[in-house]
Amino acid sequence: MSLLLFWSSPNRDGLTAAAKEALLTGISRAGTAYEEVQLNQCAVLACRACGDGWGNCHARGECVQHDDFSQLYLAMQKAEGIVLVTPVYWHDLSENLKCLLDRVRRCETGHNHFLRGKPCLLTACAGGSGRGAVECLQRMEETTSHLGMTALERLPVTRFNRSYMLTALCGAGEAFALWLQRGKDGSA
Ligand SMILES: Cc1cc2nc3c(=O)[nH]c(=O)nc-3n(C[C@H](O)[C@H](O)[C@H](O)COP(=O)(O)O)c2cc1C
Secondary structure, three states: OEEEEEEEEOOOOOOOHHHHHHHHHHHOOOOEEEEEEEEHOOOOOOOOOOOOOOOHHHOOOOOOOOOOOHHHHHHHHOOEEEEEEEEEOEOOOOHHHHHHHHHHHHHHHHHHOOOOOOEEEEEEHHHHHHHHHHHHHHHHHHHHHHHEEEEEEEEEEOOHHHHHHHHHHEEEHHHHHHHHHOOOOOOO
């Protein structure tokens, strides 16, 4: 069993990085293997809305652009659970994560449906005023549910709740991994 965690801040020592570290500590505590991807280190171009707007992805389930997208999309398909951790920019997801999810949505909803039922855990880190964390989570959930994925938890992190949320995130990572180990219906 393995989990895939995407995080999308350029800062290696910020709130977002601390949040993903806490989640990974919990996942490790459950004894679950994981792959961590910092999207800022990846080349994922914006969707070109090619063709008549529906694109090759609608007909064939594949993007025509050659960058890191196909590899990341394949990793999402293989993972048993996906953890998304984004900084909050203007009450919204980071552009890196948005670019990835935009293109996944194109391939998934029009053609593939590989991610249907895939469990995910959503985390938004609002390091400024803290405003927008909930809106960001709402947008993440809208996109992931459009993909047919199942959000198990939505976690807002701010400068103000950091001290106790990091502990909670560790617990959330562990609970998510244990839930997956037991099987989605708890019967495995
Ligand atoms: C373009 C931009 C927009 C931001 N918008 C918000 C916001 O709406 N709400 C908020 O609390 N923080 C906001 N922030 C702060 C970020 O959420 C984040 O905490 C900060 O960029 C530090 O990132 P890090 O936590 O990954 O280190 C914004 C930051 C940037 C760069």
